[in-house]
Amino acid sequence: MAETKQVDVLIAGQGASAFSAALYSARYQMNTLIAAEQFGGETAIGGDIENYPGFPSIDGYDLMLKMKEQVDLLEVPIHNSNIEAVEKSGEGFVTTLQDGTKIESLSVILAIGRERRKLNLPNEESLMGKGVSYCSTCDAPLYRNKKVVVVGGGSAAVEGAILLGKYAMEVWLVYRKGEFTRPEPVLVTQLNQSENVHQVMETEITELLENDFGLVGAKFSKPFQGSDQVDIDGIFIEIGADPRNEIAKTLGVEINSETDEIHVNREMKTNVSGLYAAGDLTDGSGNLKQTITAAAQGAIAALSAYEHASEIKANQAEASMALGGD
Numbered sequence: 424m425a426e427t428k429q430v431d432v433l434i435a436g437q438g439a440s441a442f443s444a445a446l447y448s449a450r451y452q453m454n455t456l457i458a459a460e461q462f463g464g465e466t467a468i469g470g471d472i473e474n475y476p477g478f479p480s481i482d483g484y485d486l487m488l489k490m491k492e493q494v495d496l497l498e499v500p501i502h503n504s505n506i507e508a509v510e511k512s513g514e515g516f517v518t519t520l521q522d523g524t525k526i527e528s529l530s531v532i533l534a535i536g537r538e539r540r541k542l543n544l545p546n547e548e549s550l551m552g553k554g555v556s557y558c559s560t561c562d563a564p565l566y567r568n569k570k571v572v573v574v575g576g577g578s579a580a581v582e583g584a585i586l587l588g589k590y591a592m593e594v595w596l597v598y599r600k601g602e603f604t605r606p607e608p609v610l611v612t613q614l615n616q617s618e619n620v621h622q623v624m625e626t627e628i629t630e631l632l633e634n635d636f637g638l639v640g641a642k643f644s645k646p647f648q649g650s651d652q653v654d655i656d657g658i659f660i661e662i663g664a665d666p667r668n669e670i671a672k673t674l675g676v677e678i679n680s681e682t683d684e685i686h687v688n689r690e691m692k693t694n695v696s697g698l699y700a701a702g703d704l705t706d707g708s709g710n711l712k713q714t715i716t717a718a719a720q721g722a723i724a725a726l727s728a729y730e731h732a733s734e735i736k737a738n739q740a741e742a743s744m745a746l747g748g749d
Contacts, residue, residue, distance in 0.1 A: 426523075428456065430454045430527070430529075431453040431455065431528065432444075432453050432454075432530045432728045432729075433516070433526050433528040433531045434458070434531075434532045435458055435505075435531065435533050436457070436464065437457060438463060438465065438534060438536055438702060439466050439702065439714045439715075440464075440534035440701040440720050440724075441702070442493070443718040444722065444728075445494045445497075445725075446725075447721070448728065448729065449494070449497035451726075453732060456526060457494070457500070458502045458520055459501075459506075460504055462487065464717075465536060465537070465703065466483040466714045466717075468483065468484070470483060470556065471483070471562070473564055473565070474561070474715070475714055486714070490718075502526075504521050504522040505520065505521050508673070509531060509698075511674065514697065515735075516531050516697065529731065529735050530728040532725070533685065534701045534717075535667045535670075536703045536717075537664040537703045538664060538667055539664045540660075540662045540663045540664060541662075546631050550631060550637060553636070553637030554655075554656065554658060559573065559579070559582070563587050564590055566587065566590055569592060570592055570653075571593075571656060571658065572594070572653065572657075573596045573597070573659045574659065574662060575663075576603055578610060580596065581596070581606040583659055585613050588617040591619070592619065593621070595620075595653055596620055597628055598622070598623070598624055598626070600624070600625065621648075625645075626643050627643070629642045629643065632652075638655065638656070639654065640652060640654045641653055666704040668683065668685055668704060671685050674698060675694075675695060676695055684706040685700040686705075687699070687705045687706065689707075690723060690724075690727045691705070691707060699728055701717065701720035701721040702720055703717060707720050
C-alpha cells in the first residue's frame with residue numbers, strides 16, 4: 424500500500440530555487456519536504472560560475488552541494504522521486520510521486536525549472552560542463568581568448584554570440600536557416616558589427632569532437648570557408664528551453680501566453696490558492712534566468728507558503744475553539 428505523508432509545504436525540485444525555499448521554510452519552522460529525483464538542476468551541470476555573490480569562482484555542482492548542506496543541517500527530508508500529479512484537496516493538496524508515495528500538504532512550491540532543448544548528438548550530454556553549455560550569459564567570461572560556436576537563430580543565440588564576441592577570440596554562430604527573423608533588428612545590426620563573429624547560415628552541427636579532457640571541435644553539415652570542421656574550446660546551444668509546466672496546467676494555473684511560463688506575482692503566487700512557483704519555470708524575473716534569481720524566488724515563495732499555512736492553521740484553531748465552546 425502506498426505511503427502517505429503529511430507536511431505543511433511540499434517543494435518540488437532540487438535546484439537553487441528549491442533549496443532556497445526549503446531553507447527559508449525550515450527556518451519558519453514549517454514541516455517541509457523536498458521531492459525530486461535529479462540533484463542540482465541546471466546550476467549543477469553549468470560548470471564554473473563566476474557571477475554568484477560570495478564566490479569569485481565556484482563549480483556549479485559544488486555550489487549546489489553547499490546549498491543542500493544548509494538544508495540538511497535543518498533536517499529537511501528529501502524524497503528522491505519526481506512528481507506524477509498534484510490535485511487540489513480542500514484547502515490543501517494531495518501530490519502523488521512517481522514511486523507511488525502520496526503527500527498531503529497545505530501548500531506546494533513548484534521549482535522544477537526548464538527542459539533545455541538539445542541537439543541530441545551522441546556525446547552532447549557527457550560533454551556538459553566540459554565544453555558544452557546552454558547559457559551564454561552564465562559562461563561567456565570563461566572563454567576569454569578562446570574559440571567557440573553558438574547554435575541557434577533566436578534572440579538568445581544572437582545576444583550570446585555578441586556577448587561572446589567581446590570575450591572569445593573567434594565565434595561561429597551556426598543557424599539552420601538562411602536569415603534571422605526572430606531577433607530584434609538592433610541585435611542583428613550589432614551582430615553584423617561584431618568582427619570576430621562568423622555567421623554560418625543554412626548549416627547544422629552534425630558531430631561534437633572530443634578528447635580525454637573535453638570538447639575540442641565540431642563538424643558542420645556543409646563546408647564553411649573551405650572546411651566542414653572547426654577547432655573550438657566550447658559550444659553554446661541556444662535553441663531554447665521549455666518550462667516544465669505540465670503539472671501546473673492540470674491545476675488550471677495561469678500560463679504566460681508569450682513565454683509559456685507559469686505566471687506569478689511578486690510574491691510568487693499563482694492564481695491557485697496555496698500553489699507557488701519559483702525559478703526558471705516562471706515569468707518572475709523576466710529573461711534573466713540565473714542561479715541568483717532562482718534562489719531569490721525560492722525565498723519569496725517560502726514566505727508566501729508560510730503565510731498561507733499560518734492562516735489555515737489559525738482558522739482551524741479558531742473553528743476548533745468555537746466547536747469546543749458549544
